[in-house]
Amino acid sequence: MNGGASTAKLVVPEGSSGEGRAAQLAQVSKEFLAFALDSATACVFVWDRGYDCLYANQSASKYAGQSVDKMVGKNIGELLGHVPDLARLWTSRTNLVFQTGELFCIEETMLLGDDIVRKQSVLYPMRNAEGSVFAVGLLYRDVPEDKPTARPAPEGHES
Numbered sequence: 160m161n162g163g164a165s166t167a168k169l170v171v172p173e174g175s176s177g178e179g180r181a182a183q184l185a186q187v188s189k190e191f192l193a194f195a196l197d198s199a200t201a202c203v204f205v206w207d208r209g210y211d212c213l214y215a216n217q218s219a220s221k222y223a224g225q226s227v228d229k230m231v232g233k234n235i236g237e238l239l240g241h242v243p244d245l246a247r248l249w250t251s252r253t254n255l256v257f258q259t260g261e262l263f264c265i266e267e268t269m270l271l272g273d274d275i276v277r278k279q280s281v282l283y284p285m286r287n288a289e290g291s292v293f294a295v296g297l298l299y300r301d302v303p304e305d306k307p308t309a310r311p312a313p314e315g316h317e318s
Contacts, residue, residue: 201300205285206253210234213294242272249280249297256282256295266302277302
């Protein structure tokens with residue numbers, strides 16, 4: 160019993176050698192990566208320079224309330240119309256990563272609708288073979304409320 164989580168079995172072909180084997184392993188790697196991203200509990204999005212969705216995993220699909228195939232090609236505002244403040248924030252941060260070419264990571268408490276939530280956003284540049292940023296990836300996840308904090312010093316010891 161896996162609690163409703165997806166499971167898959169990747170089969171690595173045997174008996175091949177050389178370029179054929181390399182091509183088969185590359186295909187298995189692509190399938191494994193796709194499975195790993197779709198199994199992640201964090202939302203994963205990839206945005207292009209027009210802020211259109213190039214990729215979204217299953218968690219992102221649930222968050223946006225749309226199927227993945229309906230999400231691809233839509234811009235941030237269309238996908239996140241139900242949380243316009245977040246759509247504006249991600250557009251701004253995505254733009255920042257395109258401009259700087261640098262990773263942007265933030266953990267914050269924010270008001271989304273009527274809820275106060277603690278989230279982490281990691282936006283990262285995706286570069287083409289020439290080194291130019293062609294897309295920005297976004298990892299968006301809940302931060303557990305019981306996140307460990309600094310331990311107090313043992314009694315009788317000062318820090």
